[in-house]
Amino acid sequence: MRRGWVPSSLVILMALIATVGCSPSAKVGSATFTAVEDTYTSKGSPSTVHGSFTELQASTSNTQHVYLKFVVSGIPVDAESVTATLRLWAEDSTPASFAVHQVPSTWSEETLVWKNQPTLGAMVGTKRGIKKNRYNDLPIAGITGFGSYALAITKRSSSSTTFRSSEATSNPPQLFLSWNDASSPRQSGTTVLRTSGSRSGQSPYATVETEAFPAGGTFDGGDFADDSSIWVDPSDPARSAVIADSKDPASGGIAVFDMAGKLLQFRPDGQIGNVDLRQGVALGGRRVVLVGANNRTNDTIGFWMLDPATRQLTPVTARDISTLSPNYGFCLYHSPTSGKVYAFVSQEGGGQFEQYELVDAGGRVDARRVRSFDIGSQSEGCVADDELGHLYVAEEEVGIWKYGAEPTAGAARSRVDLVGGHVVADVEGLTLAYGANGTGYLLASSQGDSAIAIYERAGGNAFVKRFSVAGNSGIDAVSETDGIDVTSANAGPGFEHGLLVAHDAANSGARTSNLKYVPLNQILDLTPPSTSSLSP
DSSP states (O other), X not given: OOGGGOOOHHHHTSOOOEEEOOBTTBOEEEXXXXXXXXXXXXXXXXXXXXXXXXXXXEOSTTTEEEEXXXXXXXXXXXXXXXXXXXXXXXXXXXXXXXXXXXXXXXXXXXXOOGGGOOOOOOEEEEEEEEOSSEEEEEEESOOOSSEEEEEXXXXXXXXXXXXXOTTSSSOOOEXXXXXXXXXXXXXXXXXXXXXXXXXXXXOOBOSEEOOOOOOOTXXXXXXXXXXXXXXXXXXXXXXXXXXXXXXXXXXXXXXXEETTSOEEEEEOOSOEEEEEEEEEEEETTEEEEEEEEEETTTTEEEEEEEETTTTEEEEOBSSOEEOSSSEEEEEEEEOTTTOOEEEEEEETTSOEEEEEEEEESSSSEEEEEEEEEEOSSOEEEEEEOTTTOEEEEEETTTEEEEEEOSTTOTTOEEEEEEBTTTBOSSEEEEEEEEOGGGOEEEEEEEGGGTEEEEEESSTTOOEEEEEOOBOBTTBOOOOSOOOEXXXXXXXXXXXXXXXXXXXXXXXXXXXXXXXXXXXGGGTOOOOOOSOOSSOO
16 A cells, blocks of 8 residues: 555645755766654553654554654656665664554644554565664665655664654754666666576566574564575485574574475574584594584584484584674684684674684584684674685675685785675675686675675675565565575575575564575576585
8 A cells, every 4th residue: 555655745845955966967866855744652652742852762563653754856757766765863773673664644743642643554674783873774665756755663672762853953864865867877886687597677586485483582583594504415405404593582593494495493502693504524433514603692602413314403512612702793614725624703792703623522513712803893794715715704884804714814804895885784694606616706795775795706806796685476575684695506496506595684574584595596607616525
């Protein structure tokens, strides 16, 4: 339903603050609009009007809603490819997810209260993680041109988050639009994606999504299954599996999904952060599929063995292996030089990074720290190149860095990309698509605009292109992506040419986020390595 999104010639005449960045010689235009009305409603004070308040309070969908109204005018009537971004100045930080809904525009900030608030309409945007004392950008859909647009904002956790209203002395809610005119070429930096194997002319799309995790507590639902690792069964690709995390502090753990997205196993082993795996790891006199992760419950790293026959996980950690505190991100590395396996762990709220050498302790996994360095600020996503010996790190608000992955590599690094280049903060998951003869690609999650950036794996990691994962036949589009994983190997029917697994924070119609499976040949043409003992 689009009842609240109809043009209104009366409100278009209302006073706006708009800056148009379009000139006859510049084919691309932009404008910024300030909210003409804003307020919030509260279940705790169902008859109180908050329209004159200088702050806006958002919390869970049944507790507090923020309402905003914008009037769009002055843009070219032939504007094409209009994109919209809601900008909110936050007074506090939170890792939680927010949802933006369209609502009817018939309400007034002078009379709106909990008892008479409009019903939430379709969700048109999401945002996971808010930073205080700055504008936070929330990309939204459905803004197409002239008219009055009303939005409601809810939060996926019980605590309240405060934004500035238009009654504040500075930094009011804003709606930023950009567009091409009818004669404009597409903006520079846009690359046409490969469409063979997908719907002609459209973005890549998921063909499978995972079932829900067992849920519990009052945790932010956007952090379920927000990291994953693909295991490819070399003898029967149809029996491949995806390992995923749950960061719920009350009922977190680690799970196994099959290639149809069905939940095969869930182990309530704690607040599992990021997961990774390697095939062919020597343990207890045999070669095993080793799965590892950081556990935020007690700031340790843990390990499991995946049984290829049953696709079940069994713990194989020798002891509680303590790490830096609080730990945050995790990835594995199998050295092509020494044959040793290492784990990398990052720090929540800081820039510390640690490297651990894994040790076979009588058929169980122990570890010892062999390296520590500082990347500057918080990072969660990382991935190591087991052939070229590189470690890639996503510094969330800064960009992507390449380090040496060997324990003697020190802190030397080179830049792959910066926020404002081809990625939008937060920069999150990183993964490698291995190709033949050292070729392939580095993929990076640009969470701030729900996109994925691709770079060459070889050389200086030249930028290739960006894409987003669209909705398809009842499977919603991917938004606010955190962790991603990829394989160029045959992962079974529908994924014979490889598989991308992406976290979807919003996951329309569900309580928690999930994973979307995308055939890799919708995105890349890539010949996998002829042989590999390890799965990246």
